[in-house]
Amino acid sequence: MTNPNNATITTVHNAAFTAGDALKIPTLRILKDDGNLYDGADKPTLDQETALKMYDTMVFTRVLDERMLAAQRQGRISFYMQCLGEEATTVGSAAALDEQDMIMAQYREQGALRYRGFSLEQFMNQLFSNEKDLGKGRQMPVHYGSKDIYYMTISSPLGTQIPQASGYAYAQKLRGLNKTTICYFGEGAASEGDFHAGLNMAAVHKAPVLFFCRNNGYAISTPANEQFVGDGIACRAVGYGMKALRVDGADILAVYQATKMAREFALEHNEPVLIEAMAYRLGAHSSSDDPSGYRSKEEEELWRKTDPISRFRLWLVKQGWLDEEADKAKIEKLRGEILDALKVAEKVAKPGIEHLISDVYQQPIPALQQQLDELKQHIRKYPDAYPVTSGRMD
């Protein structure tokens, strides 16, 4: 029966609470720690080429993270964020998408970005905020973005991309593109008001968006048990009337399978789906953070054992798709390539002074042009104080 409240009315005559334990959310696992599949688990549908691309992407981000965190410690870049331990969440999900599906990420999704084809040079140019950076050197390191590969430029404020993803996916639907938008965020960002707004909007307006929550246990220092009390994040999707899936975030086959299924469902039914990947943020929040102030080394060591990359590597070897010796040599070579690219990017000039005022509006407004002219005059008077730009003005 329809009613004005848009809710099921099941009448009882004795007062009783309804609690969350009425809802049991299963966690999908396909790949065991030893590289074998669980008995009866969904058979992976991915081919060798895709599997190896997924593996290479995870390895790439691991090596890049290691090198760039070191570069930050050396003072070569100002800031960095690793995705250590979470590589399977973003790589496995990105691999399950069409390459024209939109990606709206938070800031720890370099795996998805690399899977889409963001080049090593592009990573480096952004990290060094040089003049070849697509973002024109305006944002802190790791705030990547590229229109060509359907990867929306990262914004630091948390959760803002969630309602935007709903709108983007709704527009994809209206345009009949048969594409989806994946929206990544952490369990911490899911506390922001934008989370509620975005999920409800997507559900009400039937936007084919995939909300992908990386529940990695920590929002900077705040553990998930001080972030929320409910059963993870997936239970909330049900509250908004959308389907949910929970997966082991270190199991790339499970992440891939779940995302594929979610994508098909979202596009077929024009409905949002929420995927919650259970992971652990093995590194610090960022290069500005030191986890020893809020969690133990023992806890970290425990989670280090669930390494998503070694688990997948074992499976690939068992498939006969990966030669371990050749792989080691390849990783060594990659280390060299990354260091070389770093050395090139750090020598590239910073963006020219005209980019101080470009893109604020499509065309600089007169007041802004005047401010730039005055600034140039000032720099000409004190060239030594502004070495980045003084020698390069017209």
Place this chain on the structure above:
Amino acid sequence: MAKMNMLQAINNALDIAMAKDDSVVCFGEDVGHFGGVFRATSKLQEKYGKARCFNTPLTEQGIAGFANGMAAQGMKPVAEIQFADYIFPAFDQIVNETAKFRYRSGNEFNVGGLVFRSPYGGGIAGGHYHSQSPEAYFAHTPGLKVVIPRDPYQAKGLLLASIASPDPVIFFEPKKLYRASTGEVPEDYYEIELGKADVVQQGKDVTVLAWGAQMEIVDKAVAMAQEQGVSCEVIDLRSILPWDADTVAASVKKTGRLVINHEAPLTGGFAGEIAATIQQMCFLHLESPIERVCGLDTPYPLALEKEYVADHLKTYEAIMRSVNF
């Protein structure tokens, strides 16, 4: 007296306030056990328990609304917004609720005990999401008080006065100075009156006005001008709302010239408000146009931060323009 940096002075102020009054409660993202990402609330949870110093979920609108509720009940919440750049999800709670609580209820209810603390400003390679100076947005909101300290001594006295204030206060902390600014700070309780500017240096040729982290920059510019024989009167505004027009006007009547410096973009910045008021109060005393040295009308940049900021050279140039007009 003890030597403290600004973070230690803020931590000390919170400690004293919590010890003195059980109704003072500190909370925000990572504020609890960890003591905040900058450690301003370090050890407070250990000392006063989880009920009075705690982590919140990651929701600024939630933090602000929660603080409004606690303050309406009569407690004194000191809520931290991790970066001033992230205060905007709380804008509705602050602008429409905090600021209007007393007014809309005809003084039936108020949130007078409430303080929002938030690090603001640039100079840390933070780009546009870790560098903004949003004081002017809040200065445009009757019902709020807006306070910005320049050093550890000021930070402690102004923060204690903010917590004691019968009106809600937004307390912006210059994060660039958190560890860089050190000085002697009394160990006991003291307040610095809100709404009063501080004449930091007497002078006769030109008044130079700023607040927060820009005070250091102004000092450098003033030293340069002094070498050219220009005598500068330096004022730290300290309170942006309400602001001490009388002290500024008295100074400008003496010097005949005013240079205002702030980090935030020029257009709509608080310098505009000051200039309008001072030209009215001091019109016949002015010897030259009031100069504003501010950020450009763009988001705060990263790679070109040095070019963008209202630095000492730009301030020096403005001082010289003013005296040579």
